[in-house]
Amino acid sequence: MSSVDPAAEGERLQKVMAAAGVASRRASEDLIAQGRVTVNGEKVTEPGRRVLPTDLVTVDGVAIQLDTSKRYVMLNKPVGVVSSLADESGRPDLRLFTKDYPERLFNVGRLDAATSGLLILTNDGELAHVLAHPSFGVMKTYIAKVQGVVTAQTIAKLLAGFDLEDGPIVADKARALPGGSGRETLVELTLHSGRNRIVRRMMDAVGHPVIDLVRRQFGPLHLGTLPVGQTRDLTKVELGRVLTLSRSGGQDAAAADDTETEEDRD
Numbered sequence: 001m002s003s004v005d006p007a008a009e010g011e012r013l014q015k016v017m018a019a020a021g022v023a024s025r026r027a028s029e030d031l032i033a034q035g036r037v038t039v040n041g042e043k044v045t046e047p048g049r050r051v052l053p054t055d056l057v058t059v060d061g062v063a064i065q066l067d068t069s070k071r072y073v074m075l076n077k078p079v080g081v082v083s084s085l086a087d088e089s090g091r092p093d094l095r096l097f098t099k100d101y102p103e104r105l106f107n108v109g110r111l112d113a114a115t116s117g118l119l120i121l122t123n124d125g126e127l128a129h130v131l132a133h134p135s136f137g138v139m140k141t142y143i144a145k146v147q148g149v150v151t152a153q154t155i156a157k158l159l160a161g162f163d164l165e166d167g168p169i170v171a172d173k174a175r176a177l178p179g180g181s182g183r184e185t186l187v188e189l190t191l192h193s194g195r196n197r198i199v200r201r202m203m204d205a206v207g208h209p210v211i212d213l214v215r216r217q218f219g220p221l222h223l224g225t226l227p228v229g230q231t232r233d234l235t236k237v238e239l240g241r242v243l244t245l246s247r248s249g250g251q252d253a254a255a256a257d258d259t260e261t262e263e264d265r266d
Contacts (some may be wrong), residue, residue, distance in 0.1 A: 009050060009052060010050040010051050010052040010053075010055075011050060011051060012047065012048060012049070012050055013028070013032060013037065013039065013044060013047060013048075013049045013050070013051055013057070014028040014029045014032060014047045016051055016057065016064075016066060017031070017032075017037070017057070017059070017064065019068070020064040020065050020066065020236075021236050022059055022064055028047070029047040031059060032044055032045060032046070032047045032049075033045060033047070036059055036060050037057065037058070037059055038056075038057070038058045039051055039055055039056070039057050040055055040056050041056070051066065052066075053066045053067040054066075054067075056247055058244070061244070062240040062241065062244050063240055063243035063244040063247055064240060064243070065236075065239055065240075065243060067124075069103075069123075070122065070123055070124040070127075071101065071103045071105065071122060071123055071124075071233070072120065072121075072122050072124065072127075072233065072234040072238075072239055072242065073101070073105060073120070073121040073122065073231050073232065073233055073234070074118060074119075074120060074121075074221060074223075074226060074231065074232055074233075074234060074238075075094075075097050075118070075119045075120075075121055075230075075231045076116065076117060076118065076223060076226045076227060076228050076229065076230055076231075077094075077111055077115075077116055077117060077118075077119045077228075078116055078228050078229045079113070079114055079115070079116045080092060080113055080114075081093060081094065081096065081113065082094075082112075082113045083107050083109075083110035083111050083112070083113075083119065085098065085106060085107070091113065094107055094119075094121070097121065097229075097231050098121060101121075103123045104123055105121040105122060105123055106121065106122070106123070106128065107119050107120070107121055108120040108121075108122060108127070108128045108131050108132055108218075109131070109132045109194065109218075111215060111266060112197060112266065114213070115213045115214070115215065115266055116213070116214050116215075116228060117142070117213075117214040117215030117216060117223060118215045118216065118217065118218045118221060118222075118223045119215075119218075120218060120221070120242075121231070126246070127242065127243070127246040130246040130247075131218075131219065131242075131245070131246055132194070137192035137193075137194075138192065138218065138219045138245070139172065139190055139191070139192050139217070139219060140190070140191055140192070140215060140217065140218055140219075140266075141173075141188065141189070141190045141215070141216050141217035142188070142189050142190075142191075142199050142213055142214065142215050142216065142266065143177070143186060143187070143188055143213075143214045143216055144186070144187045144188075144189060144199055144203060144210050144211075144212070144213050144214075145180075145184055145185075145186055145210070145211045145212040145213075146184065146185055146186075146187055146203050146208035146209060146210050146211060147183070147184060147208055147209050147211060148183070148184070148185065148207065148208050149180070149182065149183075149185055150176045150180075150185040150187055150208055152176075154206050154207075154208065155174050155175060155176060155187075157206055158170075158171040158174040158189070158202065158206065159171055159173075159174050162205065162206075164201055164202070164205060166195065169193060169195070169198065169201075169202060171189050171190065171191055171202070172190045172191055172192055173188070173189070173190035174187065174188070174189050174190070175187070175188050176188075184211065185208065187203070187208075188216075189202070190217075197266060198266055199213060199266045200213065200266065213266065215266065219241075219242065219245050220238070220241035220242060220245060221234070221238055221241075221242065
């Protein structure tokens with residue numbers, strides 16, 4: 001019985017690159033010849049190479065989407081919506097935003113009902129697993145409106161870290177923002193932790209309970225000017241960054257044990 005050469009299957013690399021919107025076929029051939037394209041970590045300089053949807057293709061180190069059945073959507077979740085696709089209590093849930101998409105989308109991580117901001121909706125289970133897995137530690141940035149005047153000493157405490165009831169915690173970045181009042185302060189916090197309601201618990205612990213909380217950034221994705229309650233597909237640049245991030249963390253997540261992932265319920 002003769003075996004099938006995997007290199008003879010799939011689509012030609014330059015055709016796949018053109019279909020992914022990287023460049024025209026001719027320009028894609030030039031990128032390949034310049035040594036700027038890799039397939040599964042191997043530099044490719046001949047355009048005849050064939051690739052499968054499961055292969056990892058990068059251009060200048062940034063992954064491109066090969067499986068066009070996968071969809072990646074950014075949502076600016078409103079306050080009052082729970083991060084579930086079937087809330088048992090009948091509260092407004094994410095079906096409000098997924099029902100008009102032909103794909104069956106689900107959320108990457110969670111935001112609690114009182115928190116608004118950036119959520120990723122996708123049907124790419126591998127990407128969702130990696131980005132939500134606690135071993136990967138994707139960075140998330142929040143803007144919190146908190147009670148009271150936050151001093152430089154409080155910011156220093158957030159950056160130095162302290163103990164909560166479920167263990168030590170430290171902010172990767174923290175700063176007070178202009179725009180507060182004598183009774184309130186805007187604080188920007190960046191964390192890689194996905195522990196339950198972690199931002200609210202941190203600010204409670206330093207004496208500044210959260211009034212309002214918005215997630216502005218998830219990994220390389222920024223909420224930008226997307227209105228509350230609106231969705232949009234990721235741009236090709238954003239998608240390349242997210243795919244690169246998820247692929248780089250895939251081995252770590254795959255090697256980790258099967259413990260339950262922590263939820264981004266901040």
